[in-house]
Amino acid sequence: MDLRTLCSVLLLPLQILCCAVKAFVRFFIPGKRRDLSGDVVLITGGGRGIGRHLAREFAKCGAKKLILWGRTEKCLKDTCEEITLMGTECHYFICDVANREEVYKQAKVVREKVGDVTILVNNAAVVHGKSLMDSDDDALLKSQHINTMGQFWTTKAFLPRMLELQTGHIVCVNSILSLSPIPGTIDYCTSKASSLAFMESLTLGLLDCPGVGCTTVLPFHTNTEMFQGMRVRFPKLFPPLRPEVVAQRTVDAVRTNTAFVYLPWTMNALVILKCILPQSALEEIHRFSGTYTCMNTFKGRT
Template identity: 40%
Template sequence: MNFILNTFRFIGLTVYYMLESLVFYIVPKRKKNVSGEIVLITGAGSGIGRLLSLKFARLGATLVLWDINEEGLKETSRLARENGGARVHSYICDCSKKQDIYRVADEVKKEVGDVSILVNNAGVVTGKMILDCPDSLIEKTMEVNTMAHFWTYKAFLPAMLASNHGHLVSIASIAGLMGFSRCSDYSASKFAAVGFAESIDCEMRDLQKTGVKTTIVCPCLINTGM
């Protein structure tokens, strides 16, 4: 019964978002001008993070790229410069470690400036049944996919609030809207990421910080690595 309900829910959400996309295709929203904005992207060394980096480079943003993979980060930086990125800064950062996030965040603020668009994209997935998943991997999944969002927000949100200008982007997942087999830790972490981002949006409204925007992205199947 749960499988049937989840299937109908998945179909319903898919239809809803397809219709929403169709409406926005016919009547496009006004696009945000990101030229000159300082954009920080975690997990920029590959996959969605790399693609976002190249897109922001073409749009004239100042890029701050984080990843734990040094080689991947170098390649993304090179590609970003080839795609028009005049200001590209890269930092090795382990998003599973709070102190590393705070340390690198301080470096960014000193060397580049206040981040105005924060994209929490870094993510890990185990793809194991719950009893086959080591405790250490479950902890890392929660640290990277959820807790890192707390620490990056605490590091960069104060400057956004002070200027009433900024954008907080959470790359979550369809698994943050419904559960899947072999994704118990991943799905839990993405549910948490969605709930966290929605709560921050409510806090911005309570604080009347209308210039600080939030966006939650829930991709379905993708053909990039993690």
């Protein structure tokens, strides 16, 4: 082992410790937040649910322009009008992110009519809510195409210009189910796990790209119509998140350039437990919390 390699090996623990200390300090003393006044924000699935709350929060925090993408015009129009009344310029476009050609076409329209997107929020998602054997093949494909592949197309459409400008941010509204799957929603869990791997790889790939960052948000069950009917065993012990809280934490993570956010913070413990506990112990946790049967009452939308 040469001297340079030996020094690198000896310095690694110190570098890791330094990073841990910095992260600990930033948790209690947040750094300067990004000024959004020059940013053009595009939100997929921006017409309702978390997407609508994200639009409101970005507008409150002073974003220059907002662009909403989705499949339902009425929802997009209603949200767009609300944001406009708040005093922020807002546009909407009908776009199914599962359709690659449509994404590229609408991305070109956005650049021509609105300008360069500097913050891309991949929020669009669907859930089928059935077991594998009860699931329709087309519905399974739909989940993968929207929840996972849609991020490939949108990121490929907007990231190159961010790299040219040396300013930009890619956001993914993921789910804690990408790390801790449950029965009855195999399509959603699989697609979100793929989405998480995509964001982890992208985040590492952009480390040496000045001005361009990534944020992945992994929330617990959120109280929107998407997962309507889902019931955990102890709702007071494990209450669903409010969508406005998810939106606030997401925008704050963008402004502080935070790579990964677990909501609520107790989900960090779940990730740690999954790494150290045997499968049998994890199964007992699932039984206790009722996650094995929580989708039995599911009646949300796809």
